[in-house]
Amino acid sequence: MNLALSPAIREADPAAPEVLSILTATSPENVAAALLAALGDGGDGLRIVFACDWPQAVRTVPETGGPTDVFDADGALLALRSGSPDGRATLLADDEEGAVALLMPALPDGARHRAVLDAARQRMTELLSLERLGRSVAQFSQAEQVQHALFAIADMAGSDLDMSEMLWELHGIVAGLMYAENFYIVMFDRERAALQFLYFVDAIDSSGPELGSEMALADIERGLTWHLVTGGRPLMGSQESLATQVSGPIRFHGADSLDWLGVPMRRNGEVLGGVVVQSYDQANRFGERERALLSFVADHILTAVERKRSKESLEQRVAERTRQLAEANEDLQKQITERLRAEHLQAALYRIAALANVDESSERFYAQIHEVVGELLNAENFYIALLTDDRRHLEFPYFADTVESPQPQRPLGNGLTEYVIRTGRPLLLDEPEALRMEAGGEFAWSKGAGVPAVSWLGVPLGGQNGVMGMIAMQSYRADFHYDQADCELMTFVSYQIASSLQRRKAAEALKRLNAELEQRVHERTQELREQIAVRERIEAQLKHQVMHDALTRLPNRLYLQDRLDREIALLRRRPDRRFALLYLDVDRFKLFNDSLGHLAGDDVLKEVSQRLSQCVREPDVVARLSGDEFAILLVDIEKPEDACGVAERVQQAMQRPMSIAGRELQTSASIGIAFGDTRYRSTDAILHDADVALYRAKGAGRARHVLFDDSLQRQATDVLALEHELRAALANEEFEPYFQPLVRLGDTRAIGYEALIRWRHPERGILTPDKFLSVAEECGLIEAIDWQMYRAACAAAIPLVKDGGFITLNISPLHFQHDDFDERLLKVTTETGFDPKNLRIEVTEGTLLGDPEAVARILDRLRVACVEAALDDFGTGYSSLGYVHRFPLKMIKIDRSFVDSLGGDRSQRSSAVVGAILALAHSLGIEVVAEGIETEMQRQALVAMGCVYGQGFLFGRPQEPAHYGG
Template identity: 60%
Template sequence: MAGSDLDMPDMLRGLHRIVSDLMYAENFYIALYDGDSDSLRFLYFSDVVDDELLDADEIVPLAKIERGLTWYLIRDKRPLMGSTDEMRQQVSGPLTLHGADSSDWLGVPMLRDGVVHGAVVVQSYRGGRCYTTAEMSLLAFVAEHILTALERKRGRAELEQRVVERTAQLETANIDLRREVTERERGERLQAALYRIAALASIDETSESFFRHVHSIVGELIEAKNFYVGLLSEDGASVSFPYAADEHEKDWSTRTYGRGLTEFVLRTGRPQLVDQARAQLLLEQGEIAASMVGAPTLVWLGAPLLGVEGAIGVVAVQSYERGDVYDERDAELLTFVSYQIASSLQRRRAAELLQQANAELEHRVEERTLELREQIAVREQVEAQLQHQVMHDALTRLPNRVYLRDRVERAIARLRRDHMQGFGLLYIDIDRFKVVNDSLGHGAGDDVLKEVARRLATCVREPDVVARLAGDEFVLLLEHVAMPETACKVAQRVLKVLEPPLQAAGRELRVSASIGITIADRNYDSADRVLHDADVALYRAKRSGRNRFVLFDDAMHQTAMGVLDMEQELRNALVRDEFVPWFQPLVRLGDEGVIGYEALLRWNHPERGVLTPGAFLKVAEDSGLIEGIDWRMFRLALEASRELVHDGSFITLNVSPRLFQHDDFDRRILALTHEVGFDPARLRLEVTEGTLLGDPDAVVATLQRLRDAKIEAALDDFGTGYSSLGHVHHFPLKMIKIDRSFITPFAAGVAPRSSAVIEAILALGNALGAEVVAEGIETRYQCEVLKAMGCVYGQGYLFAHPEPAEYWLAKQGR
């Protein structure tokens, strides 16, 4: 997601959906911590009770929520979980609540090298316990990846911002360059004029012709209809006018140095732009005399002709028609012209300087052009790098899901145009990869993934694609493959290439893979469907024993659809309360008197009738609905058996292993007995050997707390699990039930092996003081053999089939 084109709010909402798939996370927030300012920013906040709106850009000082749960996550750097009272015992000081109080709260800090960068929190207001240590570990793992995703997203945003800023700088530089080019063009025009004037100095012609040519050149640069040149005599006493072209003034004879505008420029040595207002001001200041002003002019512009000792003359233009015809730029331009007219040496020097300036300008243009090209190349390189990161996996350097989907979509489009352009897809999952991560660490797991990626790349040819989707899942896209046999050969090649051992974390490891194959035809309309079908075949390969490949067919499609339909029907059954308890008695073999009943789950299906768990239990477990079904079954069984058990009899409930993963299971079952009004002393919980060995210490503690509350435990299907006779004594058990697989052989006569096992179990039960019940007794011969061996209790169709509670109450006369 961090590598996608999603903006930050969409990515955070996607993270929320991902966490919600893993645990209850309706109320969820992500906070980033800034250690420099000791403050938080709540990047994402979703809560059904607390309606306070937190802006993602709002800076919240940590002192504002001092002693709160989030405050302790940041300060203590440790996860917190449980109710408010439980967390008061977990924090390092007094606890102050900020916001709504939840019934169950789970928060983990986002850590990087021991430094807190934020916190991820989920909470529940529904009452009861929602979160366990397993989910705490899962949320901590998720928090680490959320931090990584945020850092990558933020890094990408910063990189994009730098690209934007650099682009803006380039645009500014381009504007400056265009301005420089414009100035250069203007300078070139001026240079041309100056060159022409400089060239005039070397031409052997009269002064009249020289000044006439100068007039013509100046006229190309500014308005010069009225133009004249005045020269100061060597003694400075008079001013002569060797050239004049004026539509009003006719007398241009030499005059005595006085207080005219020409003399004003000679005195100041600077160009002067004089309009009527300024002329009046100069008259009032005494700089010019009214007697020296000729025909009435609206604006006058003059520039000094500067020599080594100072001004030697004046070049001037004027207008009798418009007062705005000249400006400061024209004054500057006329000044440049005056330099050329004043001295041929200065003109030649000016030409040299202008040539040098032109060379420097050319060099600057070349440098700026080269810099622009380099900057554009860098930007293209950055864009290419970003594109590669978006389309490839950072660990293995293989194409990722985004790249693969694009290639599959293109392959589908090709297939639509030409049905001969078929393709195959191999969905590969590394067998038992989680064991590598859990035992050797994620570093070793990464080494394994990189080596697997390298080996997979040797199994294909151009233009086939090897991609990594996520975790230990890889995909091979085989272009131009229409025959299943070809794809199967590639799958065999993959299994073969993974056989040699590989090195990881200093150990020699062997890995295998399960492979699902689908061959695309014209019925496929999307990449998702192709991947889904390959995933279904992969699931079948894993269920068939791993280290193999399975080709997807229509039967698998129908099976997958059946599972989806069954899952939806199970959800509807929970809503419509279609699950009911049936009861099968446990008896004394001596007199076949009933000592208790086992509650068995049944589904009262509206169309298929009463279904046993074998018809739906696997789907319920895979979909996660089993826990809700179990607790509904417990309540119904306890309510139905309040009148069924009496005179020391009891009821047994089958408890799935996943319920023992919750720390509050014993409290919930005890609370349920109180709520229903059922005596806990008449309740026994049946557990399997797998449950006992999942987390032995935790199970022992839970069973002991249940025994203290008068609820006993029974070990169901003993002998079929992974435990041995020597493990049983560690657990507080009231009853051991011998699995029916040891009873069945007696139907055909005496079975020595079964007899030996049963005798050992009976001896163990007697030694532990536990009651031993034989399950699956269906014939009188089996019953007699068991009684002869000393078995006291039994259960099976010989005595009774499972029936609803009403059936047994009627038999008791109630």
């Protein structure tokens, strides 16, 4: 041993026994004992107080067991550290890191004991420092072990272990930290005053509580566990010691343990359970270390248990939800089956009803009824029995049976068929029931020589005068019996069969009556010949009536056509003799008719006819064509200006107020003029040109006249040419979709695309809708073009929505006039492979107001099929706020007229409107898209108001699918 000795030790004899025993001591207690021994008689009454982590774990040699030594020693140490001598102690060690040793009381000054004191100071300082270092290493090792244990507990909470396996693993982890052979975990529900033992292992007590079951807290009242969860404080020690730690008595349950340690598990200050270990062995006792360790681990055990319980609860809820969904699916399948059955039944009833109108033989008629019934249930053996007109006999117009032969007509008896007709109720029988009823005198049932029926079903046929007959089915197979459901079904079908039979009888009776009538007509022919002369006399009068309007007494269309034919024929002979046709109608005549009534409207027409007649010469013709349409034929005029002059006189005459139904009305007329020359070969041609000029006059604002010329002819020709090209484009599939993105305004990321139609014209290139849609609507091609567009858009958009999003299709109001529109649209998605959940349709407010109930039904069915609806151009219609809540809408699109002025002079008013729309949509749970965004200022204004989505040229113009990678 190489020791650095102090000068006092070197001056004394280092090899002196007392110094050497101090320097070679291996523990602070040994140093203290050697020092006291070296002091000899002077050491009587002395004691040495020391600690490696002052003032914690202070020890005394010799042991006194009193706190006074520690208190005095601590006071003396403070005085010595301040440099003041203190008679209470001599300082042996103080490294300012917790290693302190004091000799108490202090020795008097002198060199007598200097050597042993210096040796004691040196050795005590070294050993206390080593002891502190050892404790630090042990504490670090223990902390690392605890940390690993906590990590393991946290991992188990998220593992696939069930609760019992996890708790067994938790027991193992706790046992690795401390003695825990006897260990249990209990949960506490304060509101229900109940306990649940999650885990219980005890080497001695084999009759522990039932795991997982709930136990009333009163069942273990005043027990250790009861005190633990109700007191909320850790309890540790022997039974005697535990009695001093609780208030009130203790009732011990189970085996008597030598040492017991329990700590509560808390969450937010509330006791939720406890963790307990107990020992029956003197060698395994619990101390402060175990209590602190178990208290620390208990919180993590509670977290693990709660997480595991939450996971198991979630799994149970998922399983329960899965079960509920399975039950709902089963119910839905039953509903579908029932609906298909109902549809099948409805189709059968339609077919039976239609048979009454088919001109076929009676044999074929009854055979088809048998065929329809056979599609609903087993009708291999089937017959129809009807009462004769005198209701005394029974006839069998149809009889199909695999065993029995067709039955001839017979008088009414007491058989099964007569029983059904007599009672007017359906009858379902098997052989034992038939024998029982026969024994009761209900009917006479004779098997005859044939094979008896195993099951028999008969249903009466009701007529206007009571039961008219019955239909019956029978089975000879032991493996097939009719049941009550078959009886109810045939009862329902019998009503339609009876109705068809009555209608067919009525039709046959009508044929007989027609034959009789033809005979009577033939007989009357001779009489009618005698009346022909009389009819010829009045023919001239009838012709005049046919050629003139009954209301206004003016010539009608037939008369005008006849005159035009003559004028055109005369024009061919005399090209210099011209004529003109004025085609006119009364502006707003329908308003007069609707407001004042048809009688007042007739008075208006009479007044108009009189004024028109006053504006022409004697040879000219004023005719009423239909409704409020009139025509004036001007004959023998020189130039078109003359016809225009007459038109001006007519308009002046029409503008004079007229008194009708006690009210003064202001009228006007629109006039189209066609000037007759050699180019006309038919009346239809000049009527057409005059009608085109009239249409142009009404389109220009009414109360004016237009002369047909070459420009109108070219426009009409262009429309016809465009119509022809549209038909060819439809056949060649030249219509294709362009897509414009709908974006999230915050990050401008596309969430969907609006499909917009384009026409790839073979000569004029890409045409926008304004170049052709109006003509398509007029010529009735718009619906066919739409369906071609829908199909192309769905096919082209599949790559665009493969990662999510949707496309929108603009739907014309015409489509909602067809109740099967949703079925056709879903068929398009099926044929193109497009997922319906990625499809939305855009409708206008005018569409919603056309037939609200029908539109709502179609939109509801589309929503069930995952196709959502968007309301386009929101805010420009008639009743936006009043109707938007009535329809199943996913999205509304704010019209661009409100977006254009954002950031401008009208920004405040537009912002108020947009804000109101956003609030409405938010309250109804509807998404909002702002249309027509073209500037960053508009985007920022919309974002500030809370608008999430937008669309416009700022984010992109309509492009081909390939532009977006489609």
